[in-house]
Amino acid sequence: MNQLRILWTFFRLGAMNELAYRVNFFTQLFQAVMSLVLSLGGLAVVFNQTDTLAGWRPAELVALVGIYILVGGLINLMIQPSMQRFMEDIRMGTLDFMILKPADAQFLVSVRQVEIWKLIDIIMGLGVLVIALVRLGAQIGMAQALAFGVALLAGATIVYSFWMMLATCAFWFVKTENILVIFQSMYQAGRWPITIYPGWLQMMLTFLVPIAFAVTVPAQALTGRLTNQTLLLAILVATGLFGAARWFWRFGIRYYAGASA
């Protein structure tokens, strides 16, 4: 499939791009370690006072932190840099080059920019997740693993679609980077299971900025907390948002073709 070859080429370019600036590797490593220490430190403080937090045991929350780092790594690896580049391309007029390529333009702009060092986050997230699972001694059945995989995929799709729609707004407003900063700071809330927040904030983190689906739901799947309804909801929201993002992109491109100078 040609899309995979394109994706692989972008990865290679991203790697070569970053190898030119090796200091970024160490910056990223430092950042990742700091973020991990901060998260685990926060957990230590909490569990000094109590044995469970909203029903979550320490090792379960460590698993959640693993997923938080993992998903954050996925976002920062490709989604966030590509979307930023996409908006920049609109402003600079270089988006034309993407539209003129004989490939799906939405796909191209979505995988355009790869920040390869963010793989550190992904590896670290996976590591933390594995350690937590071992500590839990949890027997993860096939069904649970499958639910986790589906939830993670749904979560990633939801986050991608969300970003895609915000970035597509740049066709009309040109400068929308500031909206994306809001997402970055809201994502911090995903460090904790969203069930610890008050109801209105849970609603916000689920439907306004869909962090719950990205982090909490996969963690629930892994720790046997996930109801079938929630999983189904995640799948439905993912499919719906993905379709909506696609439609909105097409609408944006049509507008771009009709109005841009």
Place this chain on the structure above:
Amino acid sequence: MADPVILLDNLSKTYLVPERDAGVMAAARSLVQRRHRAIKAVDQVSFRVEPGEVVGFLGPNGAGKTTTLKMLSGLLHPTSGTGRVLAYEPWQRQRDFLKVITLVMGQRNQLNWDIPASDSFELNRVIYRVPPAQYQQTLEELVELLELGPLINKPVRNLSLGERMKCEIAAALLHRPQVLFLDEPTIGLDVTAQRRIREFIREYNRRHNATILLTSHYMADVEALCKRIVVIHHGRILFDGPLAELVKRFSPHKTIAVELEHPIESNQYADFGEVVTQDDGRLMLRVPKADTAKVAGRLLAQLPVSDLTIEDPPIEEVIEQVFAQEVES
């Protein structure tokens, strides 16, 4: 006659531009109620381009050149009219269409700044699905013709403007397009680099019989490359034909350059024609074409002339006049 490669029929493009008065109140009002003004960027443009032709597309800034090129390459939908490039309607952006055209924009870059051009080329190879053998052959040809040798392995940011433009052109041609839309490919380059690119375009056209539509501000580009030009102004076509024909049609004047043996008083030459320049012993006069011989004769008879030449005015001047006439009418 073969089918034309490009065929435009009454193509028009109107932009809706938001409009507001100056000042804070007006800005606030425009948040609620936006007024729009329609601007006709391209107004009923029709022309055709035959296979293998190199056509120069001329006009001042904002004349509608880029808008037309963007419609032809599929980036913009026209407001009305029809257009065909090869067998395709460009703005459908069918993949088969995109694979046989290319658009080079002198002011915009597609190459990744931080990596060598050869790596960006590789990306285009994958996206255009160019077979490896053909890719290798095309790349070698482009490297040879554009003298890219050592350039393509250096990070693009370390290249000079001219070198970067050569790499941009190579990147745009790796899939061997049959139709090239070149929007100011030599803008900002020094004379040597301009000439290189000009020679390349001519050679590429000769080798591959590619059809080329080219815009440029540099008349040297157009004179060297295009037998035929299309002049557009305020979105309308003013002229479509051979370059020499443009000069004949739009310049009713000739320029007489006179070299004098010694400087003379200005009242001695004022009545021969419109004085373009004069300093010490040199004099440039613009005279109606029909009077050229008569005026030259009088000049020779009445002034201490050491040398006299009659020339067509520079092409820039003719073009300027074309645009000026349009404004008056």
